[in-house]
Amino acid sequence: MSATAIDINEYDIDSIRNFSIIAHIDHGTISKETKNLQVLDKLPVERQRGITVKAQSATMFYTYKNKKYLINLIDTPGHVDFSYEVSRSLSACQGTILLVDSSQGIQAQTVANFYLAFSQNLSIIPVLNKVDLPGADPEKVQKQLLNAFEFDSKDMLKISAKSGLNIDKVLDLVIEKTPHPTGNRNNPLKALLFDSWYNSYVGVICMMSIVDGTIKKGDKIISAHTGEKYEISQVGIMSPEMKSTTALHAGQVGYIVCNMKFISEAHVGDTFFLQKFPVEALEGFQQPKPMVFSGLFPADTNDLVKLQEAISQLTLNDCSVSVYKETSFCLGQGWRLGFLGTLHMDVFKQRLEDEYGIDVILSHPTVPYKVKTTDGKEILIKSPADFPDKVKLNNKIESITEPFMSATIIVPKDYLGATIKLCSAKIGYEDADLVKMEVLINSKPVDALAAVLHSSRVEIVGKDIAKRLKDLIKRQLFDISVQTTSNGRVIARETIKAMRKNVIAKCYGGDITRKMKLLNRQKEGKKRLKSIGNVEVPHEAFISLMTKKS
Structure with missing residues (x-):
């Protein structure tokens, strides 16, 4: 944290831009951000795997046409397993760069992330990356984007994050195409919490998007979710490390330290307001639905309490993980966790080992199954231990079904009717011969x-x-x-x-x-x-x- 507070009062709402970069995995968000800030991937698991897992934010000061701008970049993961992180990041933005690999073209997450940004009414800027690769065909990919998303060809920028080609033009385009935030610093404070982490010296640090008003050291705020009261001891920005400021104003994104002792108090999607000016809470985030379940147990039973605390801290920071207590005859007390995918599960396990030093055992991952009995009951099975035995039930099982996939299908309009008919026949769960x-x-x-x-x-x-x-x-x-x-x-x-x-x-x-x-x-x-x-x-x-x- 910086010793001297930075004064950012000069940046009014018109000179603030909040944007993110969204892309399919391996399309170059890390390379692109490296040219700007170098260190957005902070977790050991991110550096080891070369992927983005946690959304991170950083503030840049930029001069364009003799005017100073404060630009907040919010990093997002590209893998589908971390789509919840993307939705959280986009809630703090007004615009986004849709990054597409010139050698691969439109991929599954390109489409998914586009519609995610489109549904939040964000300004979307298409950028073609890796144009210097031998197999790149930027003209072909440009036509794909025009046909799929109806972009204006004049808005498309062709870059190479590796060589630095046209990188200097990206922020110019962000300033021109991304609208400024709509908040008013004269209104009562309304701040949205979209991330948090624990610091052993100051307690919980909360990342906030200031929707309205101003927040500064000494202010007394209240959580709309818990009703708890806190006093601000420090506010600041990530640039890219923590730098304290005199205040945070409407439209800005930054951190606050407020003597919050437990990370369980920091609920993602919570609204904070001044004690003397109560306001209506902002709309939170939609809870994602887990797709893969696995049992988690400590390798050493002496680590049980330590593991429970670690899971609590990680899951409050990552609300997409569901947690249920589970007991194994062989492994003892543990938990059944729900994840968005197998990569999400592997990363969670690795973070427990890297950040908390706990060796854990993960059981075989399973998807939720549905069992229908002859008396009309339907049972949702999340664990193999709960799976019914046909012999014990005297063959009272009518059917066992498993989920297939949730997909966005893009087809020419001539095939739309046949595609809808096919999807209707195969929708939802499908019968499976499972044992x-x-x-x-x-x-x-x-x-x-x-x-x-x-x-x-x-x-x-x-x-x-x-x-x-x-x-x-x-x-x-x-x-x-x-x-x-x-x-x-x-x-x-x-x-x-x-x-x-x-x-x-x-x-x-x-x-x-x-x-x-x-x-x-x-x-x-x-x-x-x-x-x-x-x-x-x-x-x-x-x-x-x-x-x-x-």
């Missing part, structure tokens, strides 16, 4: 390894898991049976042979009676061990089985 596969160690189910599979894949997967567990589980003083079952039928079985001690080594001569007595005593002892002994499935075995790509 639950369980893993049994010495006849005891290992619920964390249960999976819902298509019946055609049960034998292949079951045999593979049994063989791999045989190699991963350590030998004991008794035989260990590893079985995979489905609907009461054993699919595969492997036996881990017991370690053998030579109990007759001390016997001399040919006393067969003494030898048989010792061998029978050893045999009886192993039976007792098997009846009371618990087989420990090592952490490495879970990791190996969970991370293998089926």
Whole structure:
């Protein structure tokens, strides 16, 4: 944080521009932003994977035609799993750059992000990136954009973020095409919280979009969501690091520090207002629907409380993750988490490990299934543990369905009728021949390894898991049976042979009676061990089985 506060009072509402960059994954948002600010991807997982995961903002001071402008750039992810981050970012903007790869053209997220920005009435500026690539065809891609979105060809800018071609013209175009915010600094304060993070020195830091009014150090504000009161100790902007300012005015985007001690108090989409001037709360964000569910457990049970706190902090910052408590017979207390996709799930796990230093175990990801019984009941299944057994239910299951996909389809108008007819026939959930596969160690189910599979894949997967567990589980003083079952039928079985001690080594001569007595005593002892002994499935075995790509 800067020691001296920056005065940004001179930037009135007409000289402020708030914009974001949206694109399909790998179309160049990181390269484009690197030319402007270098460091918007701050999380270790972002730097390691080369993708944007969290929306970040940064303020730039720019002079155009002898006039000073304050420009706020809000970085957005390109992958579909982080579309919720995009919607949050766009809520703080009036314009956006739609970045398209000149060698790939329009892709799925190009369309999805366009309509997301279009639905929020934002000014959309098309920019063609990577025009210097050998396989680039900017003219062809330009025609695609004209036909799909009816852009004006005069508004399209062709750039290369790598070489710097026309980069200097991007901000000029943003100033010309993006409208200024509509707020009024003389109105009562109305601020929208769209992001937050925890700092061990000052507590929770809140990123705010100031819709109306002014906020400064010493102001007393109230949360519309919780009713809690806070006193502002610092306000500032990200440029790109935290720099304190004298105040934040309508139309500006910045951070506030207000002695908020717990991140659970910072609800994304919350409205803050001055204690003496109550206002009506702003419309929040629509809660996204999880598409993939997975069980999460600490590798070390001593980390349970630490993991709970870490999940609370990450999920309040990322509201797209749903959380339910879950208990596993083998892994103990844990949680069933819902994610927007498998990449979202992998990134969440990596953030727990990188930022909080906690080793975790993730169970097999599943999608929500619907089970319809013969008595008309419909059950939504989010966990393999809840999946019904056909044998136990005496075949009372009428149908099991699984979701296919939610898609935007763009077709020539001549095929519109046939496409609608096809979609209507296949809409929603589709019937599927699904079964639950369980893993049994010495006849005891290992619920964390249960999976819902298509019946055609049960034998292949079951045999593979049994063989791999045989190699991963350590030998004991008794035989260990590893079985995979489905609907009461054993699919595969492997036996881990017991370690053998030579109990007759001390016997001399040919006393067969003494030898048989010792061998029978050893045999009886192993039976007792098997009846009371618990087989420990090592952490490495879970990791190996969970991370293998089926």
